[in-house]
Amino acid sequence: MPTANAVRYDTIWLRGSDYLVTSLNARFAGHVPELKLALDAGVPAYPDASRSDFYDVELPTGWVYIHIREDKRTVYLVAYSQNQATSPSIRQHKDDARRKIPT
Numbered sequence: 854m855p856t857a858n859a860v861r862y863d864t865i866w867l868r869g870s871d872y873l874v875t876s877l878n879a880r881f882a883g884h885v886p887e888l889k890l891a892l893d894a895g896v897p898a899y900p901d902a903s904r905s906d907f908y909d910v911e912l913p914t915g916w917v918y919i920h921i922r923e924d925k926r927t928v929y930l931v932a933y934s935q936n937q938a939t940s941p942s943i944r945q946h947k948d949d950a951r952r953k954i955p956t
Contacts (some may be wrong), residue, residue: 864898865908866895867887867892867895867896867910868893868894868896869892870892870893871878872926872927872928873926874889874892874927875924875926875929875930876889876930877929877930877931878932881917881932881933884912884915884933887912887913888917888930891910894927896910896911896912900911900918901918904939906921907920908920913951915935915936916933916934917934918946919932
């Protein structure tokens with residue numbers, strides 16, 4: 854990305870409007886515009902400690918896992934996960950787990 858400034862020790866700031874943003878999975882293609890807008894404005898990103906140029910990024914609707922290819926000027930959306938607050942299945946799982954915990 855054109856700018857990557859340190860925000861915290863484990864966070865960087867990604868910003869750049871001149872990169873192609875594409876999804877590697879057709880199921881996540883609907884999140885490409887949201888990711889593109891976030892990158893255009895600038896967004897904190899959390900580097901994957903085990904893979905270079907891979908990041909977790911929080912969007913308003915969920916988290917994306919991305920890979921940046923500087924040489925191709927491309928951001929690949931690899932995976933998407935809904936925010937817990939917006940995912941009924943996660944809320945249901947938490948409720949089920951609470952019921953199983955003896956008090």
